[in-house]
Amino acid sequence: MTEIQPLKGIKIIDFTRLLPGPLGTHLLSQLGADILKIESPKRMDYTRFYDPKIGKESTMHYSLNHTKKQCIIDYETTKGYDEVIELIKTADVLIEQFRPGAMKKFKLSFQEIKKINPTIVYISVTGYGQYGENSHKAGHDLNYMATSGLLDLNRDETGKPIIPGFQVADIAGGSYMLVTACTSGLLAQKLQQKAQYVDVSLLDATIPLGAIAHGMDEGDRCYKKFPLLSGMMVNYNVYECADQKWIALGALELKFWNSFCDMINEPTWKAVNNEELIIGVFNKERIENLFKTKTRADWISLSKEYDVCLSPILSIKETKNHTHIQERNIYRETVLENREMKSYNAPFKMYIA
Numbered sequence: 211m212t213e214i215q216p217l218k219g220i221k222i223i224d225f226t227r228l229l230p231g232p233l234g235t236h237l238l239s240q241l242g243a244d245i246l247k248i249e250s251p252k253r254m255d256y257t258r259f260y261d262p263k264i265g266k267e268s269t270m271h272y273s274l275n276h277t278k279k280q281c282i283i284d285y286e287t288t289k290g291y292d293e294v295i296e297l298i299k300t301a302d303v304l305i306e307q308f309r310p311g312a313m314k315k316f317k318l319s320f321q322e323i324k325k326i327n328p329t330i331v332y333i334s335v336t337g338y339g340q341y342g343e344n345s346h347k348a349g350h351d352l353n354y355m356a357t358s359g360l361l362d363l364n365r366d367e368t369g370k371p372i373i374p375g376f377q378v379a380d381i382a383g384g385s386y387m388l389v390t391a392c393t394s395g396l397l398a399q400k401l402q403q404k405a406q407y408v409d410v411s412l413l414d415a416t417i418p419l420g421a422i423a424h425g426m427d428e429g430d431r432c433y434k435k436f437p438l439l440s441g442m443m444v445n446y447n448v449y450e451c452a453d454q455k456w457i458a459l460g461a462l463e464l465k466f467w468n469s470f471c472d473m474i475n476e477p478t479w480k481a482v483n484n485e486e487l488i489i490g491v492f493n494k495e496r497i498e499n500l501f502k503t504k505t506r507a508d509w510i511s512l513s514k515e516y517d518v519c520l521s522p523i524l525s526i527k528e529t530k531n532h533t534h535i536q537e538r539n540i541y542r543e544t545v546l547e548n549r550e551m552k553s554y555n556a557p558f559k560m561y562i563a
Contacts, residue, residue: 211561215242220396223248223298224278226307227255229377230384230412231335232274233554235305237389240542240556245278246297250285265547272546273553285316298323302399303331303392310340324405331395331406335388339411349412354379358416363423363440383416389557444494445470445487448523449501457506460519470518474500
C-alpha cells in the first residue's frame with residue numbers, strides 16, 4: 211500500500227492564533243493541505259514572542275506554523291481587505307479563532323464570505339461556541355476543563371483538583387476536533403456543493419473525554435466514589451523503580467494482572483475479581499516495594515515475554531527517541547537557524563491499495 215495525503219490540493223485560509231487553531235492547521239498541512247496563515251499587524255500571534263527563541267524566532271511559534279505560508283495583512287484597511295478577499299475567493303476552507311462577532315466587524319463573516327465563495331467551508335473555533343450564555347466569555351484550557359467536569363475528576367489525595375501538565379481542551383478538544391471539523395466540512399461540501407459553516411467549541415469537544423465517568427453517572431454508580439481508572443486500583447497505577455524512574459502498570463483486566471503475577475512469581479497475588487485489587491483490600495505497599503527492587507529498564511526487559519501492560523513513564527525527550535515512535539514516523543525533522551528541530555507529522559496514516 212502507498213501512503214497518501216488526503217487533503218493534497220486543498221487550500222485553507224488560517225486566521226487562528228496561539229495553540230488550538232495553529233496546531234490543528236499544522237496537522238491539516240501534514241495531511242496535504244496548503245495553509246495560508248494571515249495575521250493582522252494589530253493582533254499578531256502571541257506565540258511569536260514566547261521563549262525560548264532561536265535567533266528572533268520563538269520555537270513554539272515555529273513548530274506550530276513553519277509548514278504554512280505566512281502573511282501579515284491589515285485587513286481593516288481597504289487595500290488589505292481587498293487583498294484578503296482575493297485570497298478567500300479561491301480557498302476551500304477558512305478557519306478563524308476569534309470571539310463570536312469579531313469576523314463580522316472585519317466584514318469577513320460567513321454570511322459575507324459565502325457570497326464571494328459559495329462553496330466555502332467556514333470554521334469558527336471558540337471556547338464556548340457561537341451561542342449560549344458563555345459564548346462571549348473569555349477562557350483558557352483550565353476554564354474549559356473546569357466547566358466540562360474533567361478537572362473535578364482529577365484530584366490529589368486531599369481532594370484538591372490537580373492541573374494537568376499538558377493542555378487537554380486546547381488540543382484534544384480544539385486541535386484534533388478542528389481536523390475532524392475540516393474533513394467533515396469538506397465531505398459535506400463535496401456532497402452538497404454548498405457553503406458549510408462549522409461551529410467548533412472547545413468545551414463541547416472536551417466534555418466527551420469524560421465518557422467513562424458520564425456513563426457511570428447515568429447509571430447507579432458515581433465515578434468519584436469508584437474511580438477505577440484514577441489510581442484506586444493496584445493493578446492500574448504508577449510505581450517508582452530502583453533508579454527513581456517511574457513505570458505505569460495498566461493491568462486492568464484480570465488476564466493481564468494474573469500474567470503480571472506469573473512474571474513476578476507471586477501466584478498468591480492472583481485475583482478472580484477486580485474488587486480484590488482495590489487499594490486497601492490489596493496492600494499497595496507490597497507492590498511499591500517490589501518495583502523498587504529493579505530499575506525501570508530491568509522491569510521493561512523482564513516484561514517483554516509477558517502480556518502485562520507495563521510501560522515506562524517517559525519524558526518528552528525520551529518519547530522523541532523511543533524506537534516505536536521513530537518507527538511510526540510521528541515526528542518530522544525541520545531546521546531553524548541551522549538547528550535541527552522536530553515537529554508533528556500527520557495525526558493518522560492514510561493509504562491507498
